[in-house]
Amino acid sequence: xxxxxxxxxxxxxxxxxxxxxxxxxxxxxxxxxxxxxxxxxxxxxxxxxxxxxxxxxxxxxxxxxxxxxxxxxxxxxxxxxxxxxxxxxxxxxxxx
Amino acid sequence: xxxxxxxxxxxxxxxxxxxxxxxxxxxxxxxxxxxxxxxxxxxxxxxxxxxxxxxxxxxxxxxxxxxxxxxxxxxxxxxxxxxxxxxxxxxxxxxxxxxxxxxxxxxxxxxxxxxxxxxxxxxxxxxxxxxxxxxxxxxxxxxxxxxxxxxxxxxxxxxxxxxxxxxxxxxxxxxxxxxxxxx
Numbered sequence: 304x305x306x307x308x309x310x311x312x313x314x315x316x317x318x319x320x321x322x323x324x325x326x327x328x329x330x331x332x333x334x335x336x337x338x339x340x341x342x343x344x345x346x347x348x349x350x351x352x353x354x355x356x357x358x359x360x361x362x363x364x365x366x367x368x369x370x371x372x373x374x375x376x377x378x379x380x381x382x383x384x385x386x387x388x389x390x391x392x393x394x395x396x397x398x399x
Numbered sequence: 400x401x402x403x404x405x406x407x408x409x410x411x412x413x414x415x416x417x418x419x420x421x422x423x424x425x426x427x428x429x430x431x432x433x434x435x436x437x438x439x440x441x442x443x444x445x446x447x448x449x450x451x452x453x454x455x456x457x458x459x460x461x462x463x464x465x466x467x468x469x470x471x472x473x474x475x476x477x478x479x480x481x482x483x484x485x486x487x488x489x490x491x492x493x494x495x496x497x498x499x500x501x502x503x504x505x506x507x508x509x510x511x512x513x514x515x516x517x518x519x520x521x522x523x524x525x526x527x528x529x530x531x532x533x534x535x536x537x538x539x540x541x542x543x544x545x546x547x548x549x550x551x552x553x554x555x556x557x558x559x560x561x562x563x564x565x566x567x568x569x570x571x572x573x574x575x576x577x578x579x580x581x582x
Contacts, residue, residue: 319562319563320559320560320562320563321559321562321563323555323559326527326555326558326559326562327527329507329508329562330508330512330523330524330527330528330558331527331528332508333506333508333509334425334426334428334429334524334528335425335528337424337425337428337429337434338421339420339421339424339434339437339438339441340434340435340438341438342420342421343416343417343420343421344442345413345416345417347442348416348442348445348446348449351442351443351446352446352449352450355446355450358450
């Protein structure tokens with residue numbers, strides 16, 4: 304396993320550079336001192352769930368299906384009514 | 400991770416929420432270094448986890464599964480913030496950071512965490528606070544275990560240096576900071 308070289312001299316970076324154990328303790332103490340201001344708020348989770356609407360995958364699938372339907376309908380209507388490029392095209396007279 | 404009992408997210412999500420809320424909040428806060436944003440992201444992480452609760456597979460503890468959702472959300476949030484800073488000033492309203500700067504810069508550990516990139520912060524908090532193994536962190540962050548090991552080693556080196564140089568500056572700097580904070 305390739306691990307970058309870590310200087311382990313206690314004086315490196317200053318005489319009060321903490322050891323790894325000290326650092327681990329310091330991190331734990333600091334992180335454990337953080338307490339959320341509001342605390343757990345389950346009703347807020349429920350409100351967010353209600354507001355969030357359908358999941359993204361469902362939204363994209365529905366939008367894609369709608370787009371395909373619109374294109375297919377446009378093609379069928381266009382070809383039935385012979386509109387634009389879907390109508391009969393003039394054949395060049397010089398073709399044999 | 401020290402779960403008293405592993406709860407099933409599909410059937411015991413409410414209990415899981417109460418059990419894991421604070422520890423997930425702390426992990427997220429260690430990445431974003433902003434208390435208010437961390438609370439919001441914690442709630443959002445639980446919303447996403449709730450929607451995905453039936454897709455949970457018990458290959459990892461529910462706590463590690465929640466960490467994966469929360470940490471990824473926190474990293475995405477920071478990425479969006481970074482992107483927002485390059486937008487024209489009219490489109491981006493900078494959040495008021497004064498409270499954060501006053502409150503968070505008080506201790507050397509938070510300052511040292513601030514010198515790390517979000518990915519290094521995530522690796523270090525998952526290792527030293529959540530107590531996850533390198534393999535579990537690798538699964539949470541979606542990177543190889545070797546990458547996790549190198550991120551932890553790099554973060555430890557940076558933090559030791561930062562804390563060492565901070566403490567070497569001694570009380571003079573602390574006093575001047577206190578004076579500035581008092582203004």
